[in-house]
Amino acid sequence: MNELAQIAQQIRVCTRCGLASGRTHAVPGEGPAHAEIMLIGEGPGFHEDQQGRPFVGPSGQFLTELLEQAGYRRDQVFITNVVKCRPPGNRDPLPEEIEACAHYLDQQIALINPKVIITLGRYSMARWFPGQKISAIHGKAKCVDGRIVVAMFHPAAALHQRALRGLIEEDFRRLPEIIKAAQADMQPSPPKKTSDGAGEQLSLF
Numbered sequence: 001m002n003e004l005a006q007i008a009q010q011i012r013v014c015t016r017c018g019l020a021s022g023r024t025h026a027v028p029g030e031g032p033a034h035a036e037i038m039l040i041g042e043g044p045g046f047h048e049d050q051q052g053r054p055f056v057g058p059s060g061q062f063l064t065e066l067l068e069q070a071g072y073r074r075d076q077v078f079i080t081n082v083v084k085c086r087p088p089g090n091r092d093p094l095p096e097e098i099e100a101c102a103h104y105l106d107q108q109i110a111l112i113n114p115k116v117i118i119t120l121g122r123y124s125m126a127r128w129f130p131g132q133k134i135s136a137i138h139g140k141a142k143c144v145d146g147r148i149v150v151a152m153f154h155p156a157a158a159l160h161q162r163a164l165r166g167l168i169e170e171d172f173r174r175l176p177e178i179i180k181a182a183q184a185d186m187q188p189s190p191p192k193k194t195s196d197g198a199g200e201q202l203s204l205f
């Protein structure tokens with residue numbers, strides 16, 4: 001079993017916080033072990049808790065569409081959450097739950113070593129953009145520890161607020177351009193040409 005799978009196994013039996021007692025399934029996350037893009041949401045909802053997979057409900061369907069609008073397939077990216085078990089009634093995760101789960105997210109980031117992290121919503125945003133407002137920084141990139149971090153609205157918020165839908169769609173459509181610009185700031189050499197043939201590894205750089 002590889003290290004990522006070992007972490008997933010630890011998450012499935014985790015009892016570090018109270019969310020463990022209410023879950024049907026923990027949701028470690030899914031995607032290629034060396035994905036170049038990692039998306040981090042808030043926490044599993046009803047459907048995710050039932051299936052043990054991230055973003056499989058209505059907001060997940062929308063996220064898949066948003067990724068396609070950006071030119072990426074869902075199976076090319078790694079998708080996970082700040083907390084791996086469903087908060088009851090989909091309430092916001094508590095600071096102690098985020099803290100208890102941070103250990104797993106840290107390890108996932110270290111092992112996958114993505115070039116780009118996309119935060120979905122305020123809880124994952126808070127880790128890289130503390131004290132900032134999503135309305136001010138959505139669609140903007142920041143370089144942290146050699147990675148590009150882009151803050152996005154949460155897809156569920158955009159599903160429920162029509163005004164946000166256009167903004168999140170526009171941010172995702174611009175994602176390749178946002179990544180390219182941030183990458184040019186990080187390393188001045190021009191990016192390699194990539195092929196978009198089916199089944200090929202996503203290659204951003």
Ligand code: URA
Pocket residue numbers: 041042043044045048053054055056059060081156
């Ligand atoms: N919302 C999230 O933040 N994560 C999921 O996995 C599903 C919905």
